[in-house]
Amino acid sequence: MKALVVDDESQVLEDLKFYIKMAAKEIGIFPVIIVLKRCLRPADGIAAVQKEAPDILFLDYSLFDGNGAEIAKWIDANYQRPITVATHTLRSPEEARRLFGGAKCVTHFLGRTPSERSAAIKAVLAELAPHLPDVRTVTCHSCFRLVMAAQVAPEQYQCPKCNIIGKLRHLPGRDGGVTFLEI
Numbered sequence: 100m101k102a103l104v105v106d107d108e109s110q111v112l113e114d115l116k117f118y119i120k121m122a123a124k125e126i127g128i129f130p131v132i133i134v135l136k137r138c139l140r141p142a143d144g145i146a147a148v149q150k151e152a153p154d155i156l157f158l159d160y161s162l163f164d165g166n167g168a169e170i171a172k173w174i175d176a177n178y179q180r181p182i183t184v185a186t187h188t189l190r191s192p193e194e195a196r197r198l199f200g201g202a203k204c205v206t207h208f209l210g211r212t213p214s215e216r217s218a219a220i221k222a223v224l225a226e227l228a229p230h231l232p233d234v235r236t237v238t239c240h241s242c243f244r245l246v247m248a249a250q251v252a253p254e255q256y257q258c259p260k261c262n263i264i265g266k267l268r269h270l271p272g273r274d275g276g277v278t279f280l281e282i
Contacts, residue, residue, distance in 0.1 A: 128231070159187055
């Protein structure tokens with residue numbers, strides 16, 4: 100799973116990264132790639148969404164030079180893949196819905212206190228987890244790289260580096276062994 104956090108404050112980015120890591124660990128989502136982007140303008144956030152192609156976006160409403168509603172409206176109009184958007188504003192869910200101007204992609208609202216935010220992030224990730232592809236850390240037999248192979252069919256995984264599709268094969272060893280993507 101790839102999570103993108105867009106905010107203009109570095110401390111908020113780090114705080115949300117901590118909450119996401121803890122929630123993913125509790126739920127058992129692995130691996131989680133968390134990309135933090137300090138964005139001052141909506142155009143920076145849109146560029147980050149385009150570049151990172153996240154499964155979930157944690158989006159602040161108040162940016163230094165603009166607001167997250169512009170990013171959410173761009174996602175509604177232009178983004179082609181499924182994405183879950185959660186806002187981490189200090190406003191109430193009702194006020195946040197109003198501020199985001201009815202953007203359909205904004206479906207989750209994180210709480211104001213640390214415990215509310217933690218619980219909300221855990222709930223969002225748990226809801227998203229069943230829809231994520233099975234991803235395994237393996238050594239590709241074709242390019243000999245350690246990669247995050249994604250399941251593309253029953254018992255078939257694809258190397259993101261060389262695009263080879265194969266089955267997983269585990270070789271036992273002293274340190275738990277190694278799992279290969281075998282062609």
